[in-house]
Amino acid sequence: MIFKTIKRDELANLYAKLAQHLIVGPVRKGLDKNNKAMYDFDRVDKFADLCLDYDTTKHSAKKYFLPFTETLCTFKIFKDSWHKKVDYNINEPIVMFGLHPCDINAFNKLDKVLLEGVYPTPYYAAKRKNIFIIGVDCQPQPWCFCRSMDTDTVLHGFDLFLTDLGDRYFIEINTATAYEILQQLDIQDPAPQDHQLFLQKTNEKADKFIASVDTTDLTKILDMEFQSPVWQEWGDRCLSCGTCANVCPTCYCYGVEEEVDLDLKNARKNKHSYSCNLIDFAEVAGGHNFRPESHTRLKYRYYHKHRGFVEAFEESLCVGCGRCGQACLADINVPEVIASVRQEKI
Amino acid sequence: MEQKLKFVNILKEKNLQRPAHGLKAFEYSYPAEITNIYPMTENERLYQIKIRDEEERNSFSFKPGQFVMFEVPGIGEAPFSISSSSVRKGVFDLCIRHIGNLTNFLSQVKLGMRVGISGPFGSSFPIEDMVGQNILLIAGGLGIVPLRAPILSVLENRSRYRKVDIIYGAKKPRELLYTYEYEMWKKFDISLNIIVDQADETWQGDTGLITKPLAARIAGAGPAFSTNSYAIVCGPPVMYKFVCKLLIEAGVPARKIFVSLERRMHCGRGKCCRCNIGSTYTCLDGPVFDYWSVMNLKEAI
Numbered sequence A: 001m002i003f004k005t006i007k008r009d010e011l012a013n014l015y016a017k018l019a020q021h022l023i024v025g026p027v028r029k030g031l032d033k034n035n036k037a038m039y040d041f042d043r044v045d046k047f048a049d050l051c052l053d054y055d056t057t058k059h060s061a062k063k064y065f066l067p068f069t070e071t072l073c074t075f076k077i078f079k080d081s082w083h084k085k086v087d088y089n090i091n092e093p094i095v096m097f098g099l100h101p102c103d104i105n106a107f108n109k110l111d112k113v114l115l116e117g118v119y120p121t122p123y124y125a126a127k128r129k130n131i132f133i134i135g136v137d138c139q140p141q142p143w144c145f146c147r148s149m150d151t152d153t154v155l156h157g158f159d160l161f162l163t164d165l166g167d168r169y170f171i172e173i174n175t176a177t178a179y180e181i182l183q184q185l186d187i188q189d190p191a192p193q194d195h196q197l198f199l200q201k202t203n204e205k206a207d208k209f210i211a212s213v214d215t216t217d218l219t220k221i222l223d224m225e226f227q228s229p230v231w232q233e234w235g236d237r238c239l240s241c242g243t244c245a246n247v248c249p250t251c252y253c254y255g256v257e258e259e260v261d262l263d264l265k266n267a268r269k270n271k272h273s274y275s276c277n278l279i280d281f282a283e284v285a286g287g288h289n290f291r292p293e294s295h296t297r298l299k300y301r302y303y304h305k306h307r308g309f310v311e312a313f314e315e316s317l318c319v320g321c322g323r324c325g326q327a328c329l330a331d332i333n334v335p336e337v338i339a340s341v342r343q344e345k346i
Numbered sequence B: 001m002e003q004k005l006k007f008v009n010i011l012k013e014k015n016l017q018r019p020a021h022g023l024k025a026f027e028y029s030y031p032a033e034i035t036n037i038y039p040m041t042e043n044e045r046l047y048q049i050k051i052r053d054e055e056e057r058n059s060f061s062f063k064p065g066q067f068v069m070f071e072v073p074g075i076g077e078a079p080f081s082i083s084s085s086s087v088r089k090g091v092f093d094l095c096i097r098h099i100g101n102l103t104n105f106l107s108q109v110k111l112g113m114r115v116g117i118s119g120p121f122g123s124s125f126p127i128e129d130m131v132g133q134n135i136l137l138i139a140g141g142l143g144i145v146p147l148r149a150p151i152l153s154v155l156e157n158r159s160r161y162r163k164v165d166i167i168y169g170a171k172k173p174r175e176l177l178y179t180y181e182y183e184m185w186k187k188f189d190i191s192l193n194i195i196v197d198q199a200d201e202t203w204q205g206d207t208g209l210i211t212k213p214l215a216a217r218i219a220g221a222g223p224a225f226s227t228n229s230y231a232i233v234c235g236p237p238v239m240y241k242f243v244c245k246l247l248i249e250a251g252v253p254a255r256k257i258f259v260s261l262e263r264r265m266h267c268g269r270g271k272c273c274r275c276n277i278g279s280t281y282t283c284l285d286g287p288v289f290d291y292w293s294v295m296n297l298k299e300a301i
Helices: A008-019 A101-114 A123-130 A175-181 A192-205 A218-224 A229-237 A242-247 A292-311 A323-327 A334-341 B052-058 B101-106 B140-155 B179-187 B209-218 B237-249 B291-296
Strands: A002-007 A020-032 A036-041 A071-079 A082-088 A092-100 A129-137 A160-164 A168-173 A254-260 A266-274 B029-041 B044-051 B067-072 B076-081 B091-097 B114-121 B134-140 B164-170 B190-196 B229-234 B255-261 B289-290
Touching: A002 A175, A002 A292, A008 A168, A008 A175, A036 A229, A071 A168, A101 A123, A101 A129, A101 A292, A129 B190, A160 A192, A160 B114, A168 A175, A168 A192, A168 B134, A218 A292, A218 B190, A229 A292, A229 A334, A242 A323, A254 B076, A292 B076, A323 A334, A323 B052, B029 B076, B029 B190, B044 B052, B067 B091, B076 B091, B076 B140, B076 B179, B091 B101, B134 B140, B134 B209, B140 B164, B140 B179, B140 B190, B140 B255, B190 B209, B209 B237, B229 B237, B237 B255, B237 B291, B255 B291, B289 B291
Parallel strands: A020 A092, A092 A129, A129 A160, B134 B164, B134 B229, B164 B190, B229 B255
Antiparallel strands: A002 A168, A020 A036, A071 A082, A071 A266, A160 A168, A254 A266, B029 B044, B029 B114, B044 B091, B067 B076, B067 B114, B255 B289
């Protein structure tokens, strides 16, 4: 990997270089009840709106690569035949400016299931390949447990990554496109003290985590504790509302429905994001529901993320961003659920 | 000067391609038509589907136990087990119960209706591995539908297998499927045992649960039964527990018992997660699983 540094003031020029594209980044959305700024990913129209020192965003950035609703194809219907037209719903590259390591790692995890395997999905691939990603380092918040999930740093899946060194940023360059853009800006080779400062920053960050999840033997424990009464307790609290899946950067499940115009000449096949906590997630025609009770659905969600995905890809489908716990109206969060399944005191 | 990022067009040719795998094949469906509709019961019909393009038809083959995604534009798309001989290319039967949006619509369509087919998807019954062995095909209700493909495979090569049993249970006599084929199955030296739960005045056969004829078959089998038999089981969720228990107790190895599981599916391609058991995709690793896999999947049966 190639490393450079860039002065803080020069970052505006990097923004300007890319400004003809849609730039998505963390922007301020308002104040919470403690007068603390709240952020979310949105379209950025000027550099001053971009809040690179944000703590977290309420939602992940996934609406830009896994839209909550998307038309998979359209049909023109003729008297005795029909024609299907497919559109992957992206025509221009997008720039994502200011993703934290957890959100970039979420991309890398989604890549494994959506880009690899027997049937890679072009709807995701088309967007993934056209998103220019600028990562930025972060400060651990009380709910962050990314370090437990090995996602507090990110090694690939971005174009360039910025680490704040005070008056300048340390840059990790991962793609030729990023390198070519930076060549047109005022950048410097990092000095030995920059390397030291970078490592020092990384070490300081590691010490700041409060929340954690013990993943030791977790796949086995989840199998052993499949009948544990704690699932029932969490299930009784769960509202089955699907908010956790909504804010999660790695939840990708969906439903498909078709609709036809009243004149019967055009039809569409639409995909919408779904959540395994919603009651009819596993219901089949005829009415049999494979997971009718709230706790069986909540358990399935943990099972998929922390056991099944590990079995398939040697890593969890959770990046430890803690958004689900922050958003949950019933105050259910991953570290507490897993600690209770492990029968640890919390 | 601004830097223009290059747009990567992953769909350079606007047309989707036919191969079963890869990005361009994801949303491809074969234009097909309904060439025959055969009513089987009050609520189930057998639909014969023919892929329209000759070249596509000849390249479409499947293995017994696999399913297709069947689409009517604007109405919906759903998975259906193929219920016909795997020898025929590009022409196959789907036995469909009219129970949901798409299938209720189908109950009203006419011959020649254009539909979309993608697949075939999923795992299959390893009929080739069963050569020289006894085969027990055990079906409850609609579970006979995915078993018709392996049944026809066995008929086509009957001399390769030893004793073949079909044990089939239905709620009522009028819900029995493929009744017109029973005599043919018997002529191919297949022992057919049918049992219904609720007999009517015309019913001459056995009454009770499917475990009754199965237990009788096991009891009458010789000592070699556990070493030279395969079982294929398909039925409603509640049936698996009892049937598989009997088979395991009779000494049939878990790796020689195969089940076909039903789950909700929205893509058939391992993406939508609706069919997941844990994170095992029923559409990719199933619908056919051996019983050892089932034992290791929580909530499978």
